[in-house]
Amino acid sequence: MLLSLALVLGLGTLPRAAACEGERLVLMPFDAVALSRAEARSTEEAVRRALARTPGVCLEPRSETVARLRAREAPREACTEADCRASEVKLLGARWLVRARVLGLGGERTVTLVLVGADGREARITFQVPVLEANSEEAARKAFAPLWEGRAPRRAVQVDKPLRPWPVVLLGTGAVALAAGVGFGMAARSTEKRLSQGTGGCTGEGEEFRRCFANGLQRGEQQSHLATGLLGAGAVLGAGGAVFLIWELP
Amino acid sequence: MPSTRAPLPLFRWPWLLLLGLALARPALAAEPERVSYALIIANNSSLDPKQAPLRYADDDGARYYELLAPQSRETVLLSVLDAETQARHPGLAAKTQPPTRATLKQSLSRLSALMKEDKEAGKAPVLYFIFTGHGQRGAAGEGSVSLLDGPFSRTDLYTQVLAPSPASFIHLIVDACDSYFFVNSRGSLPIGPAQTAAVTQRLASRELDRFPQVGVVLSTSSAQESHEWSAISAGVFSHQVRSALAGAADVNGDGRVEYSELIAFIAAASQGVEDVRGKLDIFARPPALDRSVPLTDLGRHTGLGYLLVPEGLGGRMWVEDTRGVRVADFHKERERPMVLALAPERGYYLRTEGRETRLTVPRAGAVVDAGGLTWSTSAVASRGSVEEAFREKLFSVAFGPRFYSGYVASQGQTPVLMDDGPDLSP
Numbered sequence: 001m002l003l004s005l006a007l008v009l010g011l012g013t014l015p016r017a018a019a020c021e022g023e024r025l026v027l028m029p030f031d032a033v034a035l036s037r038a039e040a041r042s043t044e045e046a047v048r049r050a051l052a053r054t055p056g057v058c059l060e061p062r063s064e065t066v067a068r069l070r071a072r073e074a075p076r077e078a079c080t081e082a083d084c085r086a087s088e089v090k091l092l093g094a095r096w097l098v099r100a101r102v103l104g105l106g107g108e109r110t111v112t113l114v115l116v117g118a119d120g121r122e123a124r125i126t127f128q129v130p131v132l133e134a135n136s137e138e139a140a141r142k143a144f145a146p147l148w149e150g151r152a153p154r155r156a157v158q159v160d161k162p163l164r165p166w167p168v169v170l171l172g173t174g175a176v177a178l179a180a181g182v183g184f185g186m187a188a189r190s191t192e193k194r195l196s197q198g199t200g201g202c203t204g205e206g207e208e209f210r211r212c213f214a215n216g217l218q219r220g221e222q223q224s225h226l227a228t229g230l231l232g233a234g235a236v237l238g239a240g241g242a243v244f245l246i247w248e249l250p
Numbered sequence: 251m252p253s254t255r256a257p258l259p260l261f262r263w264p265w266l267l268l269l270g271l272a273l274a275r276p277a278l279a280a281e282p283e284r285v286s287y288a289l290i291i292a293n294n295s296s297l298d299p300k301q302a303p304l305r306y307a308d309d310d311g312a313r314y315y316e317l318l319a320p321q322s323r324e325t326v327l328l329s330v331l332d333a334e335t336q337a338r339h340p341g342l343a344a345k346t347q348p349p350t351r352a353t354l355k356q357s358l359s360r361l362s363a364l365m366k367e368d369k370e371a372g373k374a375p376v377l378y379f380i381f382t383g384h385g386q387r388g389a390a391g392e393g394s395v396s397l398l399d400g401p402f403s404r405t406d407l408y409t410q411v412l413a414p415s416p417a418s419f420i421h422l423i424v425d426a427c428d429s430y431f432f433v434n435s436r437g438s439l440p441i442g443p444a445q446t447a448a449v450t451q452r453l454a455s456r457e458l459d460r461f462p463q464v465g466v467v468l469s470t471s472s473a474q475e476s477h478e479w480s481a482i483s484a485g486v487f488s489h490q491v492r493s494a495l496a497g498a499a500d501v502n503g504d505g506r507v508e509y510s511e512l513i514a515f516i517a518a519a520s521q522g523v524e525d526v527r528g529k530l531d532i533f534a535r536p537p538a539l540d541r542s543v544p545l546t547d548l549g550r551h552t553g554l555g556y557l558l559v560p561e562g563l564g565g566r567m568w569v570e571d572t573r574g575v576r577v578a579d580f581h582k583e584r585e586r587p588m589v590l591a592l593a594p595e596r597g598y599y600l601r602t603e604g605r606e607t608r609l610t611v612p613r614a615g616a617v618v619d620a621g622g623l624t625w626s627t628s629a630v631a632s633r634g635s636v637e638e639a640f641r642e643k644l645f646s647v648a649f650g651p652r653f654y655s656g657y658v659a660s661q662g663q664t665p666v667l668m669d670d671g672p673d674l675s676p
Binding site: 026028030031032034035040041047069078080101103104106107110112114124166 | 556584589619622669671672676
């Protein structure tokens with residue numbers, strides 16, 4: 001019974017299969033200079049794949065980003081102040097925003113990425129990608145990695161980390177053990193009270209009465225030992241579960 | 251009688267379609283490769299003893315050379331650089347020839363031979379013919395420009411440059427007094443700028459219609475004082491043209507600077523100047539053959555590097571290299587990005603009122619993002635009344651899509667297609 005209860009408690013805290021482990025990031029559709037829309041889009045797709053592969057990044061799908069932007073009533077104006085940028089990040093429901101531009105200058109293809117944090121602060125990087133798309137993704141991954149690693153300290157970051165189940169399993173098991181210990185303790189107390197007030201429910205005389213009374217005493221002693229053990233185990237499990245739960249909290 | 255031929259199996263149609271597309275592709279992608287050539291004539295001196303020598307015509311020639319040489323197969327500079335200019339541009343004097351009629355003729359012959367080779371190879375040669383110096387108008391009304399050993403007249407221009415040239419397009423840029431009469435033969439210009447524009451438009455069509463591959467950009471000012479400004483050590487008109495060609499006039503971010511963009515850029519740059527001596531009047535006309543032909547295309551493979559001035563940076567700004575050569579001026583709207591082409595492997599300062607930042611363009615093709623640079627305080631000095639007018643008013647009006655759209659509409663010109671933002675398709 002205890003095991004099944006703990007299992008139920010544990011399963012309730014398991015993460016959803018599709019949940020992303022990382023910080024939510026929105027990559028804005030690319031601006032282009034001296035490049036056609038189709039060429040800019042192919043570079044955008046390569047950079048998008050590279051960002052999606054970056055550990056710790058939960059990249060919003062392009063369709064969702066585009067839907068948000070199209071839903072805006074006013075045409076998009078470029079944010080030039082930190083406050084404006086911060087409100088834009090908030091509006092997009094993200095922790096991080098990446099603005100990007102691809103430039104087709106001098107027969108080469110250059111990408112500028114600007115990583116905007118929730119406080120509106122910017123970090124930027126410029127890199128070249130091969131005109132042939134095959135190696136663009138790798139070039140973008142290499143360029144974005146240091147930008148991502150150098151972002152704001154983790155303590156200031158809201159991490160969307162799913163809670164792991166075992167601290168709660170420990171807590172639940174401890175709670176069940178404590179409850180059972182309390183139950184056995186009450187039963188032992190009841191037995192003790194019954195035996196200390198008269199016959200303790202035994203009838204007859206002589207040897208028969210003595211055996212009945214001795215059995216009652218033994219049962220009460222067992223109940224008392226079981227209650228003590230369960231209370232101790234429950235306390236240890238509960239305390240351990242509480243410690244690990246605090247450890248696991250973001 | 252019914253046909254005995256079996257119908258083509260369905261699965262073969264896609265292959266036939268692909269074959270058709272493959273055969274049609276060369277026709278669709280038929281735009282030939284453009285190859286640029288530049289012939290720059292820069293002459294400080296005048297044949298007229300009453301005209302004082304110019305100070306910065308040779309500087310303009312040197313700067314045109316540095317802008318165009320990395321983009322061109324062959325660049326010729328006919329100029330005698332003064333001591334100051336030679337010090338500013340070390341090594342350039344060795345590449346120059348004197349601006350005489352003979353060297354001009356030889357240069358034209360050599361460039362024509364190269365352009366013919368390009369034509370035979372299926373390429374489209376483009377010639378920049380640039381003159382900066384003194385111009386004058388003869389008794390018969392024919393304009394000419396001064397070379398060291400004699401005048402080079404409008405007739406010479408048409409018979410020796412425009413008519414025999416095998417170039418697919420010729421961009422004629424002239425910064426000289428009375429340069430209008432160097433290109434056009436008849437008529438006198440009224441004083442009012444609005445009337446000037448109307449008359450020049452009508453007169454120009456008579457002369458240039460015979461050469462639909464020729465586009466012209468001329469300074470029509472007659473006041474010598476307005477031509478040069480010591481703060482930039484250059485002619486004001488030529489400096490504006492170079493700023494525009496470097497990319498400051500690219501209003502729609504397609505990397506190409508068309509005639510309408512260049513004209514609007516210069517109009518915005520000169521808009522605030524109220525001192526009549528500092529007023530610049532220009533005349534420009536794109537080649538009738540293709541009014542959208544670019545004067546410059548930053549997307550082409552060249553030997554230049556690039557400075558990206560992103561959104562958030564705006565106002566009146568200028569770029570100066572570490573030799574003290576003012577490369578470009580512009581007044582940028584904060585809301586749009588801008589790209590400037592710069593010679594590589596050189597240090598630059600990007601300056602605005604009271605602030606500056608240092609940058610280096612490491613190599614050809616490299617892009618430097620000004621948004622990531624560190625700024626510090628700086629000071630700018632100037633002197634003189636016309637200097638003051640230029641310093642305060644030149645480039646005082648922001649150039650961007652708003653100014654461009656209004657200006658082009660008022661002039662009845664064909665506008666460029668505006669950038670409609672990022673691709674928001676799913």
